[in-house]
Amino acid sequence: MERPRVGELAPPDRLLMGPGPSEVHPRVLQAMSTPLVGHLDPAFIDIMDDVQDLLRYTFRTDNQWTIPVSGTGSASMEAAIGNLTEPGDTVLVPGNGYFGERMAAMVERAGGDPVFVEAPWGEPLDPTDVADAFAEHQPDLFGFVHAETSTGAKQPQVSELTRIAHQHDALVIADTVTSLGGVELRVDEWGIDVAYAGPQKCLSCPPGASPLTLNDRAMAKILDRETPVRSWYLDLSLLQEYWGDERAYHHTAPITNVYALREALRLVAEEGIENRWQRHRRMAGALKAGVEGMGMALNPADDWWLPSLNAVRLPDGVDDDAVIAHLLGEYGIEVAGGLGDLSGEILRIGCMGHSARRGNVLTLIAALGDALEAQDAAVDVEAGLAATRETLRG
Ligand SMILES: *Cc1c(COP(=O)(O)O)cnc(C)c1O
DSSP: OOOOOOOOOOOOOOEEOSSSOOOOOHHHHHHHTSOOOOTTSHHHHHHHHHHHHHHHHHHTOOOSEEEEEEESHHHHHHHHHHHHOOTTOEEEEEOSSHHHHHHHHHHHHTTOEEEEEOOOTTSOOOHHHHHHHHHHHOOSEEEEESEETTTTEEOOOHHHHHHHHHHTTOEEEEEOTTTTTTSOOOTTTTTOSEEEOOSSSTTOOOSEEEEEEEOHHHHHHHHTOSSOOSOSTTOHHHHHHHHSSSOOOSSOOOHHHHHHHHHHHHHHHHHOHHHHHHHHHHHHHHHHHHHHHTTOEESSOGGGBOTTEEEEEOOTTOOHHHHHHHHHHHHOEEOEEOOGGGTTTEEEEEOOGGGOSHHHHHHHHHHHHHHHHHTTOOOOHHHHHHHHHHHHHO
């Protein structure tokens, strides 16, 4: 075989305003070029402790079992679902978006039986429907998606949902991948038993080590399992020996990603979690004002608008792929189209973490206006820009 001639690494300069990854803060990139220590080095044990403390702060939890799982958000998701689902368990999952379907697929792999509580794509679950589903199926677990990245809908009334589940002695698993660090989330106060997240959405950290938190009740179910977890790699009863008091080898932690997550979480703590939620609301609010000023609308109603992921309804006759290609080709801006039931109908514009800044929002609105005009869409770009500028000033 010939020696491959591969040029220098030169990815194009992009502004990441899609459903993730988001822009990474320079301090996080710098942390990733820090020399490695071993994953059992006393210095690394201190770093692990820091990450766990910072994760508890960001999740708003006192849970002892709060760790970064090696892998992307789907790894922390499968750790949650695969450990808590025992063969034969019934698991209630949401039918209102793409990630509920992924939950169901993971439940099946774990030997459980998923049952859906339905709501239209783009709308949240209705607590009445959840209560009815509990009465009908008596599930052992209930999973819901707090911030549905596929539809831009936020699940309100979380405490209401967890109350229903707990009345039926079920544990609650929350997908907080696109809310952690960007949208109000209070794990303990809201009664969430297990929450998983990803680093590359509102934490603005490269993918690779993904937050997970479990309360004692959830951990007790895992430690009492009759059959071992089907994944050795994600088995929390084994992983607790590394992340718990023993600090014994299980697998080599992705050290560089743990450094990155530590720095990204340090930025969260410096800003203050509530200030950070507010910044996301303000920046995404300016984006939303611009979209509405141009004469378009967001897909979700204001009551369940998700600031970290803005689902913009495209005017009739506008081709989403052409708009996406124009933004990428002419401006180097990444956004995404709709999935599933919303395919072809919406653009998904992220406003996450370090991407959620004034200059990015204004640039996005100007470039989006240009892309829509290139498609002969009937939009008022000037009015959109004026609305964004006014909101940013306010
Ligand atoms: C991105 C995402 C995931 C999966 O995370 P990956 O890092 O892509 O594995 C799961 N749930 C939601 C809501 C997401 O947005």
